[in-house]
Amino acid sequence: MSALVFLHGFVGHADSWQPVLQLLSPNQRTLLPLLLGHQRAPQPLTLDSKQLDPATSFQREVARLAELIAAAQLTDVHLVGYSLGARLALGLLTQHPKLFARATLIGVNPGLSHDDTAGRAERIATDEAWAQQLLTQGLATFLQKWQAQPLFASQARLPTLVLQQQQSARQQHYPQGLALALRALGLGHMPDFWPLLPQVRQPVQLVVGALDDKFVRLAEKALTLLPSATLHVVPDVGHNAVLEAPAAVAALLTKNRQQ
Secondary structure (H helix, E strand, O other), rough: OOEEEEEEEOOOOHHHHHHOOOOOOOOOOEEEOOEEEEEOOOOOOOOOOOOOOOOOHHHHHHHHHHHHHHOOOOEEEEEEEEOOOHHHHHHHHHHHEEEHHEEEOOOOOOOOOOOOOHHHHHHHHHHHHHHHHHHOOHHHHHHHHHHHHHHHHHHOOOOHHHHHOOOOOOOOHHHHHHHHHHHHHHHOOOOHHHHHHHHHOEEEEEEOOOHHHHHHHHHHHHHHHHOOOOEEOOOOOOOOOOHOOHHHHHHHHHHHHHH
16 A cells, blocks of 8 residues: 655644545555644744755755655655645655655645746745734734635635634644744745656646636646646635545545555
């Protein structure tokens, strides 16, 4: 049986995958690393600007995850990532390809163009504004504004219990940790992986919600560059297919495992 490695999204956690995991075989081997800044430590994480180099911070996290995955000594690894986790997964596929047999990338953005200096500067400024809001206004205010973005509008249709569970999990984070994640792993600091997509030889499933117009376009473009990729557009779903359509995601992972 293949092993599944799950990388959660921003403001997520290992438990964000529970709606999918509970639909898989109880014998399924899994690894669910926590991304930088998302550890629920006893004490708030401290930002150290001297140790945080934006020029290398994203790749440093990719290298840390690769080391963690390699240490687990898994075989036939299926890498699964959502949003931020999908971007890091793409870094792993391009930088450490021998660790993985296949991948499923949900709501992935392969990066801003290396030449798009204005776009990068704008994204860095936006992420810094979010980070400052976390540090000055606190987690509750940040979550209220973060979740109100149009990107997540389709989640309003979910059952109240599902949204309450998500909110409860998110409230366990530390503002300092999430601010660190924004500053270290934001799209503005992420390498441009578009030119590297033709080098990814593993089978890749691109998964995107039909209501997530921007990411549908990104997935369609990525599909033309990846040598062995399929695109799955989940009907009537927005950006977070893991939360909004866990059965569809689980079915894709199960189908892939049986092939």
